[in-house]
Amino acid sequence: MLVLVLILVVSDFLVILIVLDLVFADYFQFHRIYGDDLEVRTALRAGDDRAFIDLVFVDIKVRLAFRTVHHDFLHVQVTLLYLVSSRGKGQVANQENSRFLSASRPDKLSVPLRMALTAALALFLCSALCLTQESLAQERLAPGNTAEAAPALASNPHADPRIAEVIRQVSPDRIRETIEKLVSFNNRSTISAQDEDAIKAGRGIGAAREWIKSEFDRYSKDCGGCLEVKIDTFTEQPADRIPKPTEITNIYAVLKGSDPKQADRIVLVTGHYDSRNSDTLNGTDPAPGANDDGSGTAVSLECSRVLSQAVKKTKFPATIIFLTVAGEEQGLNGSRHFAQMAKQQGWKIEAVLNNDIVGGNLGPGQDSGRVRVFSEGVPVIASDAELKRIRMLGGESDSSSRELARYIADIGRSYDAGVKPLLIFRLDRFLRGGDHSSFNQQGFAAVRFTEFREDFNHQHQTPRTENGVEYGDLLKFVDFDYVAHVARLNAATLAALATAPAAPSNVKIVTKGLDNDSTLHWEPSVGAADYEVIWRSTNAPDWEYVQPVGNAMRATLHVSKDNVIFAVRAVDAAGHRSLPVVPEPER
Numbered sequence: 001m002l003v004l005v006l007i008l009v010v011s012d013f014l015v016i017l018i019v020l021d022l023v024f025a026d027y028f029q030f031h032r033i034y035g036d037d038l039e040v041r042t043a044l045r046a047g048d049d050r051a052f053i054d055l056v057f058v059d060i061k062v063r064l065a066f067r068t069v070h071h072d073f074l075h076v077q078v079t080l081l082y083l084v085s086s087r088g089k090g091q092v093a094n095q096e097n098s099r100f101l102s103a104s105r106p107d108k109l110s111v112p113l114r115m116a117l118t119a120a121l122a123l124f125l126c127s128a129l130c131l132t133q134e135s136l137a138q139e140r141l142a143p144g145n146t147a148e149a150a151p152a153l154a155s156n157p158h159a160d161p162r163i164a165e166v167i168r169q170v171s172p173d174r175i176r177e178t179i180e181k182l183v184s185f186n187n188r189s190t191i192s193a194q195d196e197d198a199i200k201a202g203r204g205i206g207a208a209r210e211w212i213k214s215e216f217d218r219y220s221k222d223c224g225g226c227l228e229v230k231i232d233t234f235t236e237q238p239a240d241r242i243p244k245p246t247e248i249t250n251i252y253a254v255l256k257g258s259d260p261k262q263a264d265r266i267v268l269v270t271g272h273y274d275s276r277n278s279d280t281l282n283g284t285d286p287a288p289g290a291n292d293d294g295s296g297t298a299v300s301l302e303c304s305r306v307l308s309q310a311v312k313k314t315k316f317p318a319t320i321i322f323l324t325v326a327g328e329e330q331g332l333n334g335s336r337h338f339a340q341m342a343k344q345q346g347w348k349i350e351a352v353l354n355n356d357i358v359g360g361n362l363g364p365g366q367d368s369g370r371v372r373v374f375s376e377g378v379p380v381i382a383s384d385a386e387l388k389r390i391r392m393l394g395g396e397s398d399s400s401s402r403e404l405a406r407y408i409a410d411i412g413r414s415y416d417a418g419v420k421p422l423l424i425f426r427l428d429r430f431l432r433g434g435d436h437s438s439f440n441q442q443g444f445a446a447v448r449f450t451e452f453r454e455d456f457n458h459q460h461q462t463p464r465t466e467n468g469v470e471y472g473d474l475l476k477f478v479d480f481d482y483v484a485h486v487a488r489l490n491a492a493t494l495a496a497l498a499t500a501p502a503a504p505s506n507v508k509i510v511t512k513g514l515d516n517d518s519t520l521h522w523e524p525s526v527g528a529a530d531y532e533v534i535w536r537s538t539n540a541p542d543w544e545y546v547q548p549v550g551n552a553m554r555a556t557l558h559v560s561k562d563n564v565i566f567a568v569r570a571v572d573a574a575g576h577r578s579l580p581v582v583p584e585p586e587r
């Protein structure tokens with residue numbers, strides 16, 4: 001199609017444009033370039049038949065589709081200088097001019113001289129045209145005409161130096177001490193001992209529970225009582241993995257938001273402090289659980305330590321909860337109870353970061369530069385009406401948990417945590433589950449962090465050596481620097497979310513008529529100074545473009561809603577971004 005159009009336009013340029021077609025189309029992998037997308041016209045022609053030179057300036061206006069299915073926002077207008085020795089016509093001219101030349105100016109140097117003069121003229125004209133192009137570009141960027149400009153990339157980083165400073169306080173040594181202490185309780189199975197004697201002896205889940213509580217209390221003392229340390233205790237009735245009625249206790253610390261208008265917004269980090277060995281019903285033999293999930297418990301504790309210390313210098317308008325749960329290995333009992341309680345009490349939990357097996361197991365194939373972030377696609381609680389809309393609009397990858405995962409990817413680009421999130425677009429690994437799903441069940445956005453490569457000989461195994469293979473979730477397999485990096489990524493995410501404005505509410509996209517523009521509107525967020533519309537191609541995993549729209553509650557973009565997925569996010573005066581909200585269609 002491209003070549004056909006070119007033949008029609010100007011056959012003289014066939015060769016050069018075929019080259020353009022082959023080279024550029026191959027390099028950029030254009031998709032769906034139609035005749036309408038390409039416009040070629042001669043802008044200026046200058047020639048010197050005696051020097052056998054044609055100079056042609058060609059304006060080519062292309063609306064390109066760079067790996068995307070819509071063409072509206074990428075306009076390229078270029079001027080090509082076409083320089084050719086006109087051999088065919090030139091033969092005649094040459095002969096004619098030869099006679100002319102020999103009669104008037106026999107000097108053979110005149111031909112190169114003319115070529116040089118013509119080239120100089122070309123440079124002059126070209127620079128003039130380039131300036132024209134620049135002024136055209138300026139015009140396109142002028143206020144009021146911003147929709148015509150290529151939008152900024154949504155992947156541009158935006159870090160808050162105070163948050164960067166906070167996450168630097170995360171200490172691999174403190175994390176090592178925490179995990180060592182947790183391992184010292186020998187067996188932290190939910191069905192292990194929790195009576196007074198066991199607690200005094202430092203054995204069993206009861207002793208672990210008391211120690212975790214004392215750590216939260218200590219951090220709170222260090223920040224002038226800024227943490228409210230609480231327990232959530234309940235009795236689980238007998239089930240598959242719970243032989244008799246068992247008391248289960250979740251321990252958590254609340255760092256209340258500094259803004260009364262936003263303190264009801266909650267972001268939460270969790271890990272499970274219970275452990276297991278090869279037998280889920282064994283509460284006595286060693287079950288060190290250094291990685292599963294001493295590492296996740298250490299992330300929650302370390303986040304609470306550094307973020308509670310940070311309130312001396314900075315403020316978090318929203319509330320942060322640092323949670324450690326039990327009962328995970330028996331069937332997610334602790335997290336289920338906690339999430340149900342949160343739902344029943346109307347807590348506004350905006351994000352749950354579940355860290356489970358983030359020890360960076362030291363072994364072959366591990367990638368210590370990456371941590372997996374699992375998130376559900378279609379929400380488990382979606383109603384029939386919601387499922388219908390998801391099917392209609394292609395919303396399979398836009399659950400609130402998925403948006404949270406993308407937010408973490410953004411944090412990974414903006415802060416140097418030492419580890420990069422690798423988004424996995426599925427709820428969890430094969431054959432496995434985790435506490436984040438308890439929160440998903442109650443409609444909360446929740447994701448799971450897990451090391452890049454797990455060693456299943458070092459999880460859920462009674463420590464032993466068989467045929468030269470060492471089994472067991474032992475301290476020596478944990479990479480404490482890696483856990484610290486994951487803790488930094490968590491702390492940065494919590495701090496960014498707790499500092500950012502609330503996400504815009506009631507976000508709608510107008511679908512009243514057939515229209516290739518897109519109009520969105522929303523209601524104001526507490527703490528917001530401005531808003532941004534972001535979007536991506538329907539087949540792109542992460543947000544691609546961003547259009548700041550000031551403090552408007554409505555925006556129209558010259559981008560077709562049929563071809564992209566939009567979202568709106570709030571931005572405060574310091575540039576903190578809220579979670580994005582995908583609009584619902586409004587008829």
Ligand SMILES: [Zn+2]
Pocket residue numbers: 272292293328356357
């Ligand atoms: Zn686990």
